[in-house]
Amino acid sequence: MNGKIAIVGAGPSGCYVAQALLKSEPALQVDVIDALPVPYGLVRYGVAADHQGTKAVVRQFARIFERQGARFFGNVRIGLDVSLNDLRQAYDVVVIAAGLSLDKKLGVEGEELPGVYGSASLAMALHEHPDAGALPVLGANPIIVGNGNVAIDLVRMLCKTRDEFDGSDLGAIPTAWLERNEFETITILGRSAASRAKFDALMLRELGKLGNVQIDVIGADHSDEPDERKRLDALADINGHASGKSRVIFRFGLTPVAVEGREHVTGLRVSGTNGTETIPASSIITAIGFADDGALGHDELKAAALDLEAGKLADGLFCVGWFRAGPRGAIPDSRLDAQAVAHKIIDDLAVDLGRIGGELFEGLPGVVGFDGWQNIDAHETSTALPNRSRKKLPTRTELLRVAKQELN
């Protein structure tokens, strides 16, 4: 089957859609477009630097471009450099796999005070995303608000010692920043009871292996439901783990009411079954989910969707992954979602041989192909510092220069 398909976003969802489409219909022309000069989205910039095993999926994704015939168009921002309408005119099908890149807000008074940071922004800075801001000053007593694996990733990275990052691709600046931090207490809290928290037991157990923490789990409940039991058992097992000086306190069933402070955060007021209290804080990191950045008209498109469950927004326009279903699920979920949407796309495909496809990008300056990414990848891995697997180029300028082999 012929046909031209554009996928917006080269993260896990976009790559898995391309893989499933080409596995089923190898003659399709599949073009994967990303706003960054590099592919793989959250695998590169979201999966924690010390979880290199998880990042091994990029070997599958590379094959989509190296062997299955997909093309990469990096450094192309749909909605800015090329409109979504023009893209839809050029391709038989457009699949939006752009994810959700912003932090969901707490929605409480005082949230705009200096000292309140989003986990997505912080993770971007830790992982040297080219659009990230500077790493913030967290002070001695940060609070992390959130009951999911993003919160656990942050706690773990904040508490790790230098040696515990051996083999990772954590950059020199984030490494030095982590070492400069001197935490007394990191409090991690959320609305739900411990049994209903979203942490994976495996992620919790990793905290019990850290070499410079003391962990207190306060107010965990009981449950006989097997999945809830797993999580509660993991919390019970790490409770009391004492290997060093950074104190990590887990608290549950607390709803943030207000951020306190005049010129900077001084605390978080929360309410729970025992009433309201203020927990002192030198900073607050929100890890309560992700939100859309508005660039592609997420809300309007989904409101008018023909069949959102199947990923169909309109004729010739599909969506997948977090953009489709919201910020839930990890890499395996994105694979299953992508495979289901890919089947729907193929069932639905009406080919118009007059579509121009990738010619649309001719004349755009700075477009990075998969060969450009391979130049970046080779450069980053060959310049890795001792005990690191990669040295990421942290700016768009450097990424583009190396992509074009303009090596000083």
Add this chain to the structure above:
Amino acid sequence: MKISVLYGTETGNAEMLAEDIQTALEDDHDVSCRNLADIDPAGLSGEEFLILVCSTYGEGDLPASAQPFAKRLDEGNFDLSAVRFAIFGLGDSEYEETFTHGSLKLSQRLQAQGAVQIGDRLTHDASQGEMPEDIAVPWAKAIVEGLPK
């Protein structure tokens, strides 16, 4: 020889490795590559040599695509004494207590129903630099060459 490469996968890494093994063997043998999710234990016979590729997920659990197969094995009584298999495991030594337990559990379940494992269960560690196919392909070739014709 008829060979069936069966994979249990969660993110697709085991599927990719199974396809690499199929590609490496298919010049000399009749090789199919299938998802364990589509396999009925009752349909397994001694006619094909099985090469299983299986990852590990969560706390040493079987990956999603191997779970329905394992459930069918657990719930039934099968005589798999004619079935010979080799098994390769994928894992991540970051999680050392449960490293490659997915493939271990799958092997134990097959053996419990009489199937005979050929060779050692070889494993790959995602936290090491080596490519899984660089370990698994020579392993699979050596095992297949050592089988009685």
